[in-house]
Amino acid sequence: MERFLSVDLNLVIPLFVALPLTMAFLILMASRWLRWLPDTLGNLTLLALAGLSFLCLGHNVVYHMGDWITPLGVDLRLDPLAALLLIAVNGIGFLAGVYSIHYMRQFTSKSRYYALFLLMIAGMNGVVLTADLFNLYVFMELASVASYALVGFGCQHEELEASFKYLVLGSLATLLVLVGVALIYGMTGSLNMAHIATKLSAMPSTKPLVFSLALLICGFGLKSALVPFHAWLPDAHPSAPAPISAMLSGVVIKAIGVYVLARLFFNVFGVTPTLLWVLQLLGVVSMVVGVFLAIGQWDMKRLFAYHSISQIGYVVLGLGLGTPLGIIGGLYHLINHSVFKSLLFLNAGAVEYATGTRELKHLGGLNQSLPLTGKTTLIASMSIAGIPPFNGFWSKLLIIVACLQSGHYWLGGWAVFVSLMTLASFLKVQKYAFFAAASSTLGTIRKVPFFMSASLVVLALLCLATAFAVITGLSTPAFITPAADVLLKGVITL
């Protein structure tokens, strides 16, 4: 056991990309003969990845691909921040994978579904680990292309429409990022993040640099659906199958959006007051606009999708404050949001599976007919609205305190206000779908199968478990603090 735990991480890191890629290929090849194979192989891979990501916690390793030395080859860099994101990506990925064992029986071609799912995971793991700008672009495209295809998986009118919208805006974002990367390469002659950081810190801030930063903000802002760039999210996220919505809202917008923004600005370009101001502005605007658009929605998943925009606003606001407490709060909220938002989307999927609709006006009385889903939805709603024992409360508290501490009273006020609005809109969901008298338009209600309930329960427990991170002190939650230190250390040097 001791020997197993002290496994060489240099062997583990490339597996995060290589394993899902290989398995995606194998699943497609072999599922022609074995019908049970996609479920088993897909979920075993996801389980293995989730296990491996826990091994990485608290380590600092640089893996040189193909043994090329640093400026020449492509590096994968593991640090506490990357480890945190890896756990989120692979953990939520595994739970969504378990959920889809039953859920995806409504669709055809499970093998393609799992292959695309694993490609998406491989892309995100690559984005989180890579220390090379162009490599980042390649992995981002891998994750995005898989998610475009997964959004349109149902091939109905709405799904195709949403997928096309997502595809056009997403590929526009990656082109902007590519132009930004090209300009930075032209200025520094390097693609390695540490190299770029060293060279840029010796250079004065020039107009091309500002232009490429603006391009990167637009590109990754589009990917993480911050408010002026959010148009695709409320279409794409509800149209995907439920486990994919959970992945998209829970992990994808963070791993290839907010995480990259934070990594590039804090560790490569170095933050300036102007940059922080831009992040704060984007954060607050997304927070407020997202919640106002959410409260008027009657489609359950669409309501949740607008809340994703609003909650991402909290994360970006926390990071944009630039103070230690703000960054800790932002990262903590990022992890919490990935837990409760994926739980919410999986719940919406369970409701849709059981009743055949997700229109709040047609639902009602689900607390009697689906008691388990009712309870898990209640937990998730309380987490997102920030009710004390659950995780959402602690991270929002940290962000609000950080706002007040750094003298941004207005931002703190907005954060409190948005939290109240969130509470209001989730009371609406609870009232119409779960507490109201059973609607007469509802037909027979199917039972939620075992694997779907199992991942709902695990995620609901995680909502409570992540709240225990504050046990080590409110301003220094466990696991989050080392990750925040990575960002606080500023520009990486060789």
Added chain:
Amino acid sequence: MIYTLCFILIVVGLYGIVVKRNIVKIIVGFVIMDCGVHLLLILEGWRHQGEVPILQKGMDLTQFISRAVDPLPQAMVLTSIVISLGILALMVALAIRLHERYGTFDIDEMRRLKG
């Protein structure tokens, strides 16, 4: 000068993506923008009267470095072209499926998703 032309290509593509209402025209806009970005990338490594960046026996290393073009952007463009080919294929496939469902290429008539 050539850089300006690149940016003109990028902006023309962007105009196509943002303004046009026909799916096929949006896709063409994407392709134009893509070409602009790839040209920009290639230009980063370009050098006037440069040499092929292959080191052969008996070449003077310092002279070689001062004359050869940068090979890295070429490798990147190759990767990027392959990626954009994949995206283009997906776009066209989706466009065909959309045409099957709606019977039109006009995005103004595809309004099943509300606000």
